[in-house]
Amino acid sequence: MSPRNMITHLGSIFATFIFIYQFRSSIEKYSQKLLTFVYPYIQITFKEFTGEILVRSEAYSAIEAYLSSTSSLHAKRLKADMVKNNPSLVLSMDGHEEFVDEFQGVKLWWKFTEEKRLYKLTFHKKHWDLIIGPYLKHVLKQGKAIQVKNRQRKLYTNNGSNWSHVVFEHPATFQTLAMEPDRKEEIVEDLVNFSGSGEFYSRIGRAWKRVYLLYGPPGTGKSTMIAAMANLLGYDIYDLELTAIKDNAELRKLLIETSSKSIIVVEDIDCSLDLTGQMKYPRQKGNKDGPKTSHVTLSGLLNFIDGFWSACGGERLVVFTTNFVEELDPALIRKGRMDKHIHLSYCGFEAFKVLAKNYWKIECHDLFPKIQDLLNEVNTTPADVAEHLMPTSASGDPRTCLESLILALESAKQAKHKELCCEEETP
Ligand SMILES: Nc1ncnc2c1ncn2[C@@H]1O[C@H](COP(=O)(O)OP(=O)(O)OP(=O)(O)O)[C@@H](O)[C@H]1O
Numbered sequence: 001m002s003p004r005n006m007i008t009h010l011g012s013i014f015a016t017f018i019f020i021y022q023f024r025s026s027i028e029k030y031s032q033k034l035l036t037f038v039y040p041y042i043q044i045t046f047k048e049f050t051g052e053i054l055v056r057s058e059a060y061s062a063i064e065a066y067l068s069s070t071s072s073l074h075a076k077r078l079k080a081d082m083v084k085n086n087p088s089l090v091l092s093m094d095g096h097e098e099f100v101d102e103f104q105g106v107k108l109w110w111k112f113t114e115e116k117r118l119y120k121l122t123f124h125k126k127h128w129d130l131i132i133g134p135y136l137k138h139v140l141k142q143g144k145a146i147q148v149k150n151r152q153r154k155l156y157t158n159n160g161s162n163w164s165h166v167v168f169e170h171p172a173t174f175q176t177l178a179m180e181p182d183r184k185e186e187i188v189e190d191l192v193n194f195s196g197s198g199e200f201y202s203r204i205g206r207a208w209k210r211v212y213l214l215y216g217p218p219g220t221g222k223s224t225m226i227a228a229m230a231n232l233l234g235y236d237i238y239d240l241e242l243t244a245i246k247d248n249a250e251l252r253k254l255l256i257e258t259s260s261k262s263i264i265v266v267e268d269i270d271c272s273l274d275l276t277g278q279m280k281y282p283r284q285k286g287n288k289d290g291p292k293t294s295h296v297t298l299s300g301l302l303n304f305i306d307g308f309w310s311a312c313g314g315e316r317l318v319v320f321t322t323n324f325v326e327e328l329d330p331a332l333i334r335k336g337r338m339d340k341h342i343h344l345s346y347c348g349f350e351a352f353k354v355l356a357k358n359y360w361k362i363e364c365h366d367l368f369p370k371i372q373d374l375l376n377e378v379n380t381t382p383a384d385v386a387e388h389l390m391p392t393s394a395s396g397d398p399r400t401c402l403e404s405l406i407l408a409l410e411s412a413k414q415a416k417h418k419e420l421c422c423e424e425e426t427p
């Protein structure tokens, strides 16, 4: 073939290529249009790992948590996994399993692809706004809440300026806490409101934190309530031992290292802090008048909490406890610094009934009226009552325990009576 013909020949091949290419892209364009007309569904994929450095996507894990809880009710094929830091089995959709969800009357489909580690969401394009907006917001919110509930919680303690932690597994709940039901309900409501009010706090420009002061005699349930709070909200606990802290710099370091969704606990502040704000030393635990040993003042701590928390992460509770609330400087415990004061007192009859139900699953008994009368006359702590209700032998029956409690209450009543008589006799 002559060069001239060769070039013409090549030109026509090239032109054909161009034609096919253009024809193909218009086919693609029209087929795309046709497809969307014929197939009006939108698909969105959520991959487990995203970005150049392949970070695990938060959206993926929230969707996984959401679907594992909702799909386990409907999907036909599930798989069960033990997940690190999670005490229970986590069910999730088996590979290629499809799950139909419904939101405000709109159907949508989730499909999990195991080998690609992705979730595919399919929905009709006319629901675009509803799905991209409220639905996905609902899925991520629910998923995150489920993750918090399932995650293994930790109990941190500080030795000096470093935290160390153990797995937090305390059985106390507000159901098992001996307290008047309506007071308990009010506290639970306050806590649940707090945990759901992130937007509220950012709208009013306040740090998302709430400070509780639990006060009352020893053995009335202050530490038990803290555990119940952590279990209710799924929070970690940071048990801050202030006497182990040298100065404010160490305190700042410890507080900055705490994570959100946690309770910072400062027990027995009357024993670990200078309550008047002067740089003296607090007393040893339980010794009302002994010398003080820490270098951190309550006002210094509260200023940190006010200042520190407005500067960084939110959703933290701070809980102070004390046996001697009357010792605390009112300026330091005023509302706004310590938002909620909770008095845990001696055991009343309603609180006793909670303990009787916890320990013996009894809600009434012929000895209850006698116990009610004695509890109205004698101050005894739930710890003491719990001690008497503890079954002494495997076959023990409630009567033995209730009778031993009555004996103890009657002797306490006589001792009180004697004390009163002595007081009257002393001139
Ligand atoms: N209100 C309560 N409800 C249920 N159990 C209680 C209650 N109060 C005390 N107890 C029982 O008594 C034990 C001691 O209670 P807890 O440690 O909560 O007392 P506390 O108020 O923190 O005492 P302290 O002031 O000495 O720290 C707990 O293990 C718990 O079993």
Ligand SMILES: [Mg+2]
Residues within 6 Å of the ligand: 222, 223, 224, 267, 321
């Ligand atoms: Mg305690």
